[in-house]
Every structure is written in C-alpha cells, then in structure tokens.
Amino acid sequence: MPNTLRDLATMNFAERMLHIDRRIIFLVIGVCTLLPLLYPVGLAIRVSSEVRGVHDYIESLPEGSVFLLSMDYDPASKPELYPQAVALLRHAFRKNLRVIGMTLWLPGTGLAEQVMTQVAREMGKVSGKDYVFLGWSPGSGSLIINMGQDLYKAFPTDYYNQPTRELAVLKGI
C-alpha cells in the first residue's frame, strides 16, 4: 500500500490501479451486484452443449422412466444450483417421469425438500404416486452402493416416514 501522496504520485496508472483501496473494490462489486438485481438487464443466456445434452437426454426418456435427482446444495450454493434443480424437476415432471429426489448433503435437506414439493405442487404431482423424496442418509459413496444393491434397504422409508416398498412411484425398481 502507498504510504504517502508522493508515493502515489510516482506510480504509473497500472500500479495505481493495483494499489486501489480495498473499500473501492467492495463498492464496485456491491454496485455491480445490486444494479442488475434492481434493474434486470435481460441479457440472453447462451445454452451450452452440456445443458443441451442433459435436456436432450431427458427428452429422449419414455414416459414412466425413473429419474433420480440428488440435490446436493446448501444455502451457500443455492443461488447457482437451485435454478438448475427447478429446471430439471419441471422437465422431468412435464415428461411424466417417476421422480426420485434425495440429497447427500445434510445441510441441504430442507432446501431439497422445499424445491421438490414446490415444483411438484406447481406441476400437479402427488407424493408417493408421481414422485418421492427420500431425504438424507449418511454414507455418501457407501449409500450409493447400497442403493444400487437394494434401494429399499438403503431407504426403508421416505422423508415423510412412508415405507418405500409401498410407494407406487417405486414399483418395479
């Protein structure tokens, strides 16, 4: 940091820019974040090939296919992952897929349940019949192995304590 005005005067433009006060950087970031929030610019969002790939894959699934979505985000990463969860769930419900929701991230259980029920209600879907929310269970990797071996042993009940074996949405899985 420059100590005196003389130090500042001897610097060239690039050096001055690098020694800019931290508070000014904070202010610029604050303004850059707030302005588009208050006055949405409405810029076009380009669809990447990865996004198109996921969309096309879901589109190719026949009605009644099983769609498992693990919503592993917490409040910190909600802004970037919540919209994706909403988009994927809407797409799956619109295609009448059998949706299984879960989370491997404990602090995100409430958010995952919230987005699942919110989108299901919006699309007129019924818990247990059209979709199921399994909630969280410890183990991560070992839980996935267990689910692959026997889903009903890995999750004997869903988030709402309904026995998973009796749920119509899971029939034949």
Add this chain to the structure above:
Amino acid sequence: MIFLRRQLPLVITFVTGVLFAAQYYVPHPRSELMLTEVTKWLQIIGGFALVLGVTSLFHIHAVKIRRKEPGWGYSLVLYAGIFGTIAVGFSYNFAAGQWVNGKESINGIMTAFGWIYLNMMVPLQGSMFAILAFFIASAAYRSFRARSREAALLLIAAVIVMMGRVPLGEMLLPVSGDVTQWILNVLNAAVRRAILIGISLGAIALSLKIIFGIERAYLGGGKE
C-alpha cells in the same frame, strides 16, 4: 493386552483389506451381499462421526467458556444455538399432530425446526458466502498480476473464463463462451484428471501400506 491393542487390529485390517480388494473382482451374489452389509456398517460409522464432531465441538467451546478466553461469549451463543435447535428438532408439532423428529415440514406444515432452518440458517449461510465473494474478488484483483509469462497466461485464461461465464461477458466478447468451454473441458479437465490419478495412486499406496501393517498411525500412540 498387546495382542488386543496391536496384533488383533493389524490382523482385522489385513483380512478385511485383502477380502474387499478381492471382492471388487468377484461378481457373485454372495460377494455383492457382503459388500452391501459392510457399506451399511460404513453408514452407521458415518453417523457416529457426527456424534464425535458435536462432542468435540462442545468440549472445545466449554474450555473456552471456562477459561473466559477472548470471544467466549460467541461460544455461549453456539451452545444456545445448538441446544435450542436440538430442543426444537425433538419437539411436538401440535398443528401436524406429530413429533417434529428433525423434519423441516410435516404434511406440508412448516415446523419450528423448519422455521429456524429457513429463516436463520439459510440467510446466515447465504450471507457468509456473499461476504466471501467480496473478499475473493478483492484478493483476486490484487493477486492477478502478470509478473511472469506463466502468470500472464493464467491471468488471460482467468479473464476469458470470467467473461465466458456471464451473459455480459459473452455479449461483449461472443467468442469467450466457446473458448471458456474449451479451457474448462480440455485444459482444466486434463489437469484435474491428472491430479485425481495422482491422488488415487497415493490412496492405493497408502491402503497397501495399511493392509500390510507398514503404516500403523491409525492404531494411535497410546501406552502398550
């Protein structure tokens, strides 16, 4: 006692290590069943890790309060927060006619636990992360200096990726989106894979050392 403290754990480690390394290559139903059973144990042990973590947290903050260390008031807040949330999590929800049992909502009715989660934890965590963005941006601004050729390359790549990830950047420099995807899918992915392969090889080497009893740090350094 030395048998229980040293030899028995080594024997268990060796037998289970060899058994489950071999299990991967045996697609017999019994082998699959054995794996399922053991992964259940892993899940249970994973649950215990939570208890261990909370106990350790309580201990650290109890010491802070007892010694009146600087910031001990925050430890009190932590205790109040944890006990308050646990109490609410185990309470009875009269509207739903059920015990809350750690659920954010029951039959569409938000519980007190859910209220704490959505109105306290979510905004607090969100705020923490938002504050972090300011510090990261400030630190990045200062550290992104082209002092050498490599640093210049890093700086250029960072600027392109930053531009390619936001609609404004793509509008100003339309090619940045495709270049960003290429940087992430080719350069970044290749380096990440190389690091992952390195980590995996290290993990295999460490596992072999543990299985064959060369690495014994997990046994602890207590008296024999």
